Amino acid sequence: MPMSVPTRPEPIMARAATENFPVASRLLPTRLRAHLLAIYGFARLVDELGDEVARDRLEALDWLSAELDRAFTDTATHPLLRALAPTIAACELPREPFERLIEANRVDQRVHSYETWGALLGYCHLSADPVGELVLHVFGAVSPERIMRSNAVCTALQLTEHWQDIREDLGRGRVYVPLEDLARHGCTIEDLAAERVGESLRRVLALEAARTADLFRQGDALVASLHGWPRLAVAGYAGGGRAALEALALAGYEVLALNPRPTHRRTIGAIVRVLVRAAGG
Numbered sequence: 001m002p003m004s005v006p007t008r009p010e011p012i013m014a015r016a017a018t019e020n021f022p023v024a025s026r027l028l029p030t031r032l033r034a035h036l037l038a039i040y041g042f043a044r045l046v047d048e049l050g051d052e053v054a055r056d057r058l059e060a061l062d063w064l065s066a067e068l069d070r071a072f073t074d075t076a077t078h079p080l081l082r083a084l085a086p087t088i089a090a091c092e093l094p095r096e097p098f099e100r101l102i103e104a105n106r107v108d109q110r111v112h113s114y115e116t117w118g119a120l121l122g123y124c125h126l127s128a129d130p131v132g133e134l135v136l137h138v139f140g141a142v143s144p145e146r147i148m149r150s151n152a153v154c155t156a157l158q159l160t161e162h163w164q165d166i167r168e169d170l171g172r173g174r175v176y177v178p179l180e181d182l183a184r185h186g187c188t189i190e191d192l193a194a195e196r197v198g199e200s201l202r203r204v205l206a207l208e209a210a211r212t213a214d215l216f217r218q219g220d221a222l223v224a225s226l227h228g229w230p231r232l233a234v235a236g237y238a239g240g241g242r243a244a245l246e247a248l249a250l251a252g253y254e255v256l257a258l259n260p261r262p263t264h265r266r267t268i269g270a271i272v273r274v275l276v277r278a279a280g281g
Contacts, residue, residue, distance in 0.1 A: 005049065005060055005078070013041055025236055028229055035138045036233070038087040041080040042068075043101055043131055050105025051172060057109055061102050068098050091138045097130030113175040113189075117211065120178055121155060128158035132237075139230040149222030153234070156215035157241040163205055163212070163248055166192050166255050181207060196257045205253040209245055216242050224278040231278060239271030246270070 026033070049060040070076040072095060074085045087093065104127035114120040132150035136142045162169065162176040169176055170192050181204050182188065191201045219238045226234055243262035251260035262270070 005053065005063065008079075013037070013044065025233060028233060032138065032229060032233070035087045035091060036135065038080075038084045039131065039134050039138070042084050042098065045078070045080050046101045046105050050108050058106060061105055065099065065102050068095065068102070087138070091140075093134055093137050097133045100126045100130040108174065112173050113179055115179050117178050117181070120159075120176060124155040124158045125151065128154040135233070139226070139233075141226060141230055146222055146225060149219055149225075150234075152215045153219035153222060153238050153241070156212050156219070156245075157237065159208065159212045159215070160241050160245045160248075163208055163253075164244065164255060164260070177204060177208065192256075194256060197252075197254050202253045205248070205255070209248055209253070212245055213242075216245070220274070220277055223274055226278075231275070235274040235278065236271055239274040240267055242274070243267040243270035 028036070046061070046064065049064055050057055053060050067076050067078055067081050071081040071085045072088055074089070076082050076085055104123065107123060107126060111123070114123060129151040132154040133142070133147055136146055136150055159176075166177065170189075175189055175192065177192065179189075182191070182201075185200045185204045185207075187198075187200045187204055191198055194201075197205070216238060219234075223231055223235050223238060243266050246266065247260040247262040248255065251258055254260065
């Protein structure tokens, strides 16, 4: 294991409490919560290696790919991969979505901005969509239609996080707002480093938020197609993301001077609305 790889799972898993959505609601059965948290732990470890390690990040990601192989044979050494191994076996998880998550962080080491909306969606297919596919496997609910709808929700969740974290991403040398949209509205990357959001950038963020909301709406049919605990869990993801996106609009897209986040009440309300639409559809 490279010396730069964090070995304590607790700081990595603590990030679950800061997500826009309930990673594994305490309402869910213990078995399902354990599987969802194992997948989340892997995803967070990948991001940690791609964003935070001080030394060769590509080397660390290569190590993780090999450690993933060991998890599939129940011989992994890292605590988070050891926790993942029983989930892989019990839920018969495929390897490919895990590898896409690793590849997304390899991409982050060489690609620092995206020219178009389409290019950004291509990145999200690596960085976000695999998690939803793995969750569907946990629920035994995989189908081509559900994966397509899940991809829309997961991409929307990832994009919402990007709109929230513009300053943080810029500090890492990354820009996820499509460059052609910035240029079309007379913005430059320097506008992303300002103390406050200017009117031109506000228009860009309103455009991106509207596109993101469209993706969330595509997920309504996914929630409606599920039942029981899977419906509740996926509604939590979609509703939590929608609440976070609404918080940006309520703050006038002021993401540079402020840190807009929804209240717990608004998040619960958004989740309930997703469930109501599912019951009616």
